[in-house]
Amino acid sequence: MNRKQFEEYLLLYGTNMNEWPQEIRQAGLEALESSAELQAFYQDHDNFEKLLHTRRYEEPAGNFAQRIISVSSQQTQKDPFSLRSLIAGLIDEFHIPRPALALISLVMLLALTIGFTIGFTNPNGSSVLNNTEEPQLQAFLFDEGDVI
Amino acid sequence: MAMDHDVSRDNDELLIRLIQEGRHDAFAEIVNRHAKRFYDIAYRLIFDKGDAEDIVQEAFIKLWEKRLNWNPQGEAKFTTWFYRVVLNLCIDHNRKKRPERLAEEMPLPDEQRGHEAAMEEKQKQLLLDRFIQELPERQHLALNLCFYEGISNQEAAEILGVNLKALQSLIMRAKMTLKERVKQYFPEGTR
Numbered sequence: 001m002n003r004k005q006f007e008e009y010l011l012l013y014g015t016n017m018n019e020w021p022q023e024i025r026q027a028g029l030e031a032l033e034s035s036a037e038l039q040a041f042y043q044d045h046d047n048f049e050k051l052l053h054t055r056r057y058e059e060p061a062g063n064f065a066q067r068i069i070s071v072s073s074q075q076t077q078k079d080p081f082s083l084r085s086l087i088a089g090l091i092d093e094f095h096i097p098r099p100a101l102a103l104i105s106l107v108m109l110l111a112l113t114i115g116f117t118i119g120f121t122n123p124n125g126s127s128v129l130n131n132t133e134e135p136q137l138q139a140f141l142f143d144e145g146d147v148i
Numbered sequence: 149m150a151m152d153h154d155v156s157r158d159n160d161e162l163l164i165r166l167i168q169e170g171r172h173d174a175f176a177e178i179v180n181r182h183a184k185r186f187y188d189i190a191y192r193l194i195f196d197k198g199d200a201e202d203i204v205q206e207a208f209i210k211l212w213e214k215r216l217n218w219n220p221q222g223e224a225k226f227t228t229w230f231y232r233v234v235l236n237l238c239i240d241h242n243r244k245k246r247p248e249r250l251a252e253e254m255p256l257p258d259e260q261r262g263h264e265a266a267m268e269e270k271q272k273q274l275l276l277d278r279f280i281q282e283l284p285e286r287q288h289l290a291l292n293l294c295f296y297e298g299i300s301n302q303e304a305a306e307i308l309g310v311n312l313k314a315l316q317s318l319i320m321r322a323k324m325t326l327k328e329r330v331k332q333y334f335p336e337g338t339r
Contacts, residue, residue: 011320014295048327051334052295055280056273058197065183068205069176072212 001031006038015046160226168215175212182227183208185297186234192292193238194245195277203237224306231299231307235289272334279329286310287322294319 001009001024009028013020020028032038061067155163155177166174183204190200207230211218218229280288286308293304294315305315 008320011323012301012316045327048323048330051272051276051330052326054269054273055192055276055296056195058191060184060187060191060197060201064187064201064204065179068179068183068208071205072175072179072209073172075209075213 001027003035003038003041006031007041010042010045015042015049164215164218164226167212168218170215172212175208175215178211178226179208182230185227186230189231189292189297190234190238192296193235193288194241195281199241203241204234207233207237225303228303228306231293232309235307239285275333276330279326279333283322283325287318287325290315290318291322291326295323 006028009020009024017025017028017032032042155166155171155174158166158174158177160178160181163174163178167178186204186207187200190203191197194200194203210233211230280291283291289308290304293299293307294301299307301312301315301319305312308315308318310318
């Protein structure tokens with residue numbers, strides 16, 4: 001291992017050579033042992049790493065994890081909307097038995113079908129109500145004595 | 149899975165599945181197991197205890213609130229994924245924060261040389277924090293993950309989304325830059 005390689009590995013893996021990858025560890029140790037220049041470089045780098053480890057650090061508050069747990073327990077889960085969960089929720093909420101729910105759905109479907117059928121068979125939109133409502137309103141106004 | 153199931157022996161990935169089922173005890177276990185490690189990296193990136201605690205809390209609360217949106221099959225280990233979440237929050241925090249001015253707080257190297265023997269440990273630490281903070285963002289992250297947190301190069305590469313060679317290059321450049329700056333401000337070395 002040459003000096004350049006040794007320096008690179010030292011920067012990369014640090015001065016604890018027991019933590020160097022196994023395939024380069026032995027070569028590194030031998031290079032260090034045989035070169036005064038590398039020993040000086042190693043010592044210099046060791047001092048540098050020691051300095052890095054003096055870096056300021058503050059422990060988190062003692063109840064830090066507990067605080068997170070307690071805040072999260074107050075959060076409600078915002079489930080994404082789904083029709084299936086809505087129906088399931090309704091069934092649970094009102095205790096509707098499934099056959100009853102099926103019957104209600106069938107009745108509603110029937111009513112919708114009848115509604116559509118009436119709508120399509122009378123496409124111009126005229127209705128009996130429209131024809132009769134106006135005279136009734138006039139009669140009402142006349143009876144009340146309003147001036148139009 | 150039964151509610152009386154003891155989660156303390158489950159691995160992280162199983163805990164995440166339980167969390168997705170709404171198991172708050174599994175969430176509590178994940179928090180107890182990992183809150184400190186994520187606080188450590190957040191603290192080293194933003195240099196403020198209160199902010200670091202808030203960021204980690206925010207990340208965990210998001211995990212709980214949006215638990216159904218996380219797809220474990222598509223992700224790596226829980227910790228790898230969660231490191232990314234915390235790092236991104238820290239990066240956002242640092243970008244929003246107004247950069248502090250170096251000149252007001254630090255003596256110039258020439259002035260400093262005469263007083264070096266009397267320099268207090270606290271001042272040294274402040275300088276060191278500053279040097280590290282001034283590293284390019286990716287070098288800063290790589291140094292913190294690998295040197296301070298002791299994460300393997302491979303996992304750190306996954307967290308940062310780079311290949312192993314790129315990660316190693318980031319670590320080396322970070323240390324070389326720091327070493328030069330340390331020598332500039334502490335010419336007598338660290339003896």
